[in-house]
Amino acid sequence: MSLDIDDYIAKEVHACEYTLDDYTTEPARWCKGCGAHGALGAVQRMLRENNEAPENVITVSGIGCSSRFPHYLKTYGFHTLHGRALPVSVGVSLARPEMKLLTVMGDGDCFSIGGNHWLHTLRYNINATVIILDNEIYALTKKQASPTSRQGTMSNTSPRGSYLEPLNPLSIVLGVTNLSFVAQTASWLPGHMQATLDRAWKHKGLAFVRILQRCPVFMPDAFSGASAEFPAQFLEHCSGITPDKGILRNAPTVAHDPSDINAAQKIAANAHKDLEPLGLLYLNTEVPTYNEVRYSHVQQSDKFAKAELLNQYLDSYAIGNPNEEG
Amino acid sequence: MSLDIDDYIAKEVHACEYTLDDYTTEPARWCKGCGAHGALGAVQRMLRENNEAPENVITVSGIGCSSRFPHYLKTYGFHTLHGRALPVSVGVSLARPEMKLLTVMGDGDCFSIGGNHWLHTLRYNINATVIILDNEIYALTKKQASPTSRQGTMSNTSPRGSYLEPLNPLSIVLGVTNLSFVAQTASWLPGHMQATLDRAWKHKGLAFVRILQRCPVFMPDAFSGASAEFPAQFLEHCSGITPDKGILRNAPTVAHDPSDINAAQKIAANAHKDLEPLGLLYLNTEVPTYNEVRYSHVQQSDKFAKAELLNQYLDSYAIGNPNEEG
Amino acid sequence: MSKATFETKITELDEHIVEIVSDAGEGAQAAGNTFAEVCARSGNGLWTVEIIPSEIQPPPHTTGSASGNRIRVGNSPITNGGDLTNLVVAFNEMALLSRIQTDSLAPDVTVIIDDMWSRHDDAQIRQDYREILDDLSAKGAKVWELPIETECQRVAPDSTRGKNMFIVGMLLCLYNKDLEAGFTIVDEMFGARSQAIVEMNVKLMEAGYIFAQQTFAETYSIAPLQDTDNLVAMNGNTAIALGSVAAGYELCAMYPITPATSASHELSDFFEKFGGIVHQAEDEIAAIGVAVGSNWAGKPALTITSGPGLALKTEFQGLTVMSETPLVLVNVQRGGPSTGLPTKVEQGDLLAALWATPGDAPKVVIAPSSIEECYHIMPLARKISEEFRALVIVLSDANLATGRQLFKRPTVNPDLLSNTLDMSPVPPGTKPFDWDPETGLSQQILPGRPDGMWVATGLNHTPEGKINYLSASNQLGMTMRSRKLAVLQSTLKTPEIFGDDSGDLLIVGWGSTKGAIWEAVAKERAQGVKVSAMNIQFISPLPPGLKEAFGKFKKVMAVELNYADDPNDPYITPENRRYTQLATILRSNTLVDVDCWGKVPGSPLMPQEVRSIIQTQIENIK
């Protein structure tokens, strides 16, 4: 890896050209105390720290409270369909590899209706930071159990408690081929969240970040009410994310090497029953991005060369005058 | 668990009442040498061994070569839509818990277009034997790469070789909550296949069985041409499936405790790079089925009791005569 | 003490529209429901409309935060939300402004507002308050600025919460309703939770009542209906939920989506007691798949959704039709296209319901036109779906879903509530598609029956259910599936005409706009206008006799809450004009030059809008 001085200056000694206002449109319309506010702030701070020009960022979302995100972040945005943020992201990524891509989904959005795209986009490993605001509930539609709702969650479609153990998104993603980055953080840990987002942003490939998100309106008690009592553990490693424990001061720190998939799976498997891991679960910087994979096979040429080639193809279907064939 | 003599006789001393013909409709229209023939035979033998009345079995499939299965098996059948066998299976299972359910899909069917239902139906843990005939290709549509196609597979949509590492279905299912049974077998190992299907059939809950399936027409070289050279390992355990190595006489046997999810994940993670595991990867007999979960909350009553109750509900919306309210 | 005790003028009214609006969370919805409930129990006709903010928790004291209820009370049966509001109680000036912005208030509306904002610290608020009220007054409104918060604090010093019950008390007095009836409802609402809460609310209600007695010199009285026996009041989604139980459904497979979801909420609440299950699937595709699987296997199942979910169910609709699996799909329409106006009413899914499925997929499409019909259409839909082995799409909408109306309490037929499966052996030679060559009808063979094994498929198939690729077989299958619609059509009657059978103008509608259209027509007819109305419940197949019926009018016009080009707009010509959806179908079916009026305001149709349409048309005809 060569390091050139301009690069170094650009990356490390940059002055922040942008203010938080440069990333802000209207005041965010989420409820008071909603964890999405914190996530939005963390994204904005992260963008400022990375000195990203707002016009070079594209934010794609699905449908849900969480998916209102692009409307409050001053970047280009596409608020798509419930569950379909990832296919649109794949298209955006293929179209404009030079742009930076942020994809925001809710738990229902990504893990329920969007489950198929979730699996496959992880496998494509497009270059994007993909965050899930997981409040363990369908919030926008006013309280139905989501796949991550803990068993027994009282909701409008499970008024006597939800029936199943929650789906474990971490253990699922850790089974997907071409996985390159998995981290978990929480909306009430602003420092940790920003640090995590920053790592994700700098990662080349698909950085999957699950943000445990408070929804005080429909799930006030989730995550132990986002109190200091929330049973969590911080993952620590020299290549990981530095624990910033915020309110979870007493949460243990455990060593975890994010290059060890099996160790990550073990941690993930016990997340719900045991302690929610916060930090970097898995990292593999060697996986090529989908753009790399695909564009390395694509020929670049000007319109005249293309026209010439198309003429050749058309000629290969010519009849009547076989002598003229190439 | 009480054991009553009639039960015992019914289960253990039964004469096979049915012949293979009782499970056969027309001659199967798959190509010569197609692995689906073997799978069909194994299912038919397994049904006969289990003395299943054909009318009590329902076979649901998606769309693909593999999904022609119900047409050749004389049971009730539903040949549904590409990718959608599992939702229909959930409905069938909820409707008729007393019937036995077999769901058959292809790799494209289940892992590509059907991916979302795959994840979620595993989590529901409906009572069904779910087999995937995985030929690592889209066969019915004449050779396009499927998610399980090995990298470099020449196909009509990847004429210069497919671009991505294959998706690993085993490592994905092993991350799903409420998982109760995962096994892998191969279409050219009739004994092992039948033994596996038999275990799956007897399992209460969703038995996920991936059958590596030869497609001599479009993927003649897959699985080392289904020759003795195919790099596989048989998983052995007292609670597992007895290795019947067939042509793979030289394949190693390794001990694996199917109750150990983390060990299973480790084996699965290396399947493609290393040796394909054959046998029982994971078993948990404690997971309740979706029918158990749901019907334990459902009240059974006759039509008059229901009418009475409905009248009460209607009355609770009555107006004008508040005195009459209950 | 339950009637005004000192001298006031009591004005007799036929009806009034009352709105209560507050910031989300301040309780205007509960106040509205309570007041409406008292009115209902006192025997008034009723239609309530929820005023819902678009955000979950919008910033307080903004127009976006306005939340509440709109209650139309009358001395005769009420079929729709009516026209402009006669009296509005606003908790603050922004809630009031939102109602002005949605053009919902009558020019001479009576406004009751908390005067605390006139003294607020924030100069902007004081200014807004003044301007809004002055403006309203200038336009003819009668404004009462009352010290509501102050009065409440006398009774409940710590509470800012109880204001809503104080307001109910005021309204009970204003409309000369029984205060005790209000107490009863408070007790029903909170009694189980806490007696202290009941007492507090009763005290506030009483205080409001007394305060009103001292404040208003004129009060109103609306007589009860002639016949108040045996009525129920509920919203359309509750009616669908209860109707589904009455129809004998045992499974509802759904995925949450507004405005359909509340029907599933109701079912989730009580379905298990009736032996039923609500399966919340992973997505809408799975939801319809589960319902199809269940129906095919013998347990009656339905699926409920709204626009975007309907779109996702398109492919499975084709399989349902092709495999002749009975299925009822309830679609509660909202504003479209795409995510559109998710909480608002529109009738924009008609053509999609009819024709979304690639290939020729004949299906039944029916629309309830009242909340009462939301209930009764469910057993009807099930019956058709099973007798015709058909897909039946029921098109309700957000107006029916959340509106509340009085109707005759349905009687329950226990016979629909049991589902015993015929498991007898299948006689030799019985075919799974034993199409009657005349009617296309056949009997489903349920799994489990000995000797009946067959395979359902979405591929073309023979009567034996075997895959077949030959022309004649494909033509036969298509013919049989289409024939069933003709057979169903032959059992239908020409829809009733409201008004004379002939005249100048016939207004045709479908679904939830019936109430508003018929009311408008009744009023115009009372003025001597030769206008009649028709509501079409069966849209596929269309009933017989339409062309003939239309022919007796000088003009026929569809009035719908979906988009049509305005003929006077730039570039719009008679050739390229896009018509409303029912009009599009009727023109094709009858070749009558059915004109149309179509708008997409996201709000229910008002009778007065229809009246002005009628007036314009009649003028043109003359």
Added chain:
Amino acid sequence: MSKATFETKITELDEHIVEIVSDAGEGAQAAGNTFAEVCARSGNGLWTVEIIPSEIQPPPHTTGSASGNRIRVGNSPITNGGDLTNLVVAFNEMALLSRIQTDSLAPDVTVIIDDMWSRHDDAQIRQDYREILDDLSAKGAKVWELPIETECQRVAPDSTRGKNMFIVGMLLCLYNKDLEAGFTIVDEMFGARSQAIVEMNVKLMEAGYIFAQQTFAETYSIAPLQDTDNLVAMNGNTAIALGSVAAGYELCAMYPITPATSASHELSDFFEKFGGIVHQAEDEIAAIGVAVGSNWAGKPALTITSGPGLALKTEFQGLTVMSETPLVLVNVQRGGPSTGLPTKVEQGDLLAALWATPGDAPKVVIAPSSIEECYHIMPLARKISEEFRALVIVLSDANLATGRQLFKRPTVNPDLLSNTLDMSPVPPGTKPFDWDPETGLSQQILPGRPDGMWVATGLNHTPEGKINYLSASNQLGMTMRSRKLAVLQSTLKTPEIFGDDSGDLLIVGWGSTKGAIWEAVAKERAQGVKVSAMNIQFISPLPPGLKEAFGKFKKVMAVELNYADDPNDPYITPENRRYTQLATILRSNTLVDVDCWGKVPGSPLMPQEVRSIIQTQIENIK
């Protein structure tokens, strides 16, 4: 040696339809292609139709195994697959039987068949062979039972494979084509692989030629076209693939489905050389989503599918329309509904293309009517999609997809082949939906442009792209999106009428049936019948002038390959009859009593069918 050297009678023909059928895998398709290629290079007009077995590898020697090619060769440009087959070469009697069963052979067909089956060990085969041939002869066929395998073995003792080239040789002789041209094609086919294979096939071809010289006393000759300059021959899916390149597309997002997939196969083969990518998505929903994302971000992308895939793309169509993202969706129609007849032709997706999307979602729907148009429609579709920020659905079908036709070689416009993005800063005040109030048109702002940040959404939005729930805003957005169609319509011309502008009967069609319909009309007109034809390419918006044009005919009838009730069937009345899909739209649009003929045979329309429709109609008119 390349012409018949001894005395034979050479009959001059205008055209002939030749079929070659074998078991799947025996090479009849290659034989057909080779013969067709020679005919094309000799300057004949041409249309080929693939005969495809329904299974991947059906049991050999069954009707289901029949595989091959149907080649219509003529001395004038050929626009469709024609009527009944004049000459069939069958490898066995079951392949022959399958052609009899599909009613494809003329009564006086010339049959050439391998006589080996008359001596087969299996008595059943011998008997079938005899019965089938005797039956054919009895009905007027001219049967040649020839020792094909025996003759082949003389040249290539070990090979059962080369029979197909022997047959090509026979056909070259029979139609007096240049044998050397056949050799050239063999060389092009196998030269790169192995010279030995080339030699073997050349030898067999020559042997066939000589054998035919010795066998047939009568041979045929079909003159070349008047103008054979600059022609290409390809199938419709290849035309779509090359047309997509010509249109400047850089991304094709798809999921495999028959019969659309082969277009993506072609693109997969060469797209990367043009800077393009084929993204095989995880499902059809993702495929359209990827295309939408790409177009929104500035890289031109299309998506290609067939029926079931179209169904899955329904929801995203709504978002495309609502967000005004340009998109071309190619739908190659197959038999429906549901899985239907996956490899067969139907025109059953028209109404779904128009109206599947819940809510009002105006979109453009166009249909190519020839293989040439499959090419040229792609740049047109892209242009419309971008200028109007619209969803354009292109409806091709299985007949165009797999048929092969000659047409003028297109010229390439290099300007379409570059895609440079305007990344200049956005002037202050520019809105993402800066709708021209007259036309509804606006400019897309691509991401990356400084100061242009906006958010696309499927919710109703203001010109600024902000979510809005107010009536006026919703009405405005709907109006603007609808207006674009009216503007596009104003640029269209009334479709050309083939034949006189007035008369007894006008046959209206759309898409791939044009060739057959126009040919039939031409033939009937030649008989003095007052019939004309019209093909409608723009179905949404419909072109102007239809009502007026229709008015000049005593009767207008749509002829389509989709289902319509037969008016004479039981229960079918003029009121409940379900019309073909275009007829349904035309009736609504014009109020003209457009009648229809609609069938779903799964096979292309034959000119003779249309002629008999015309004859029946003309009789009724008189």
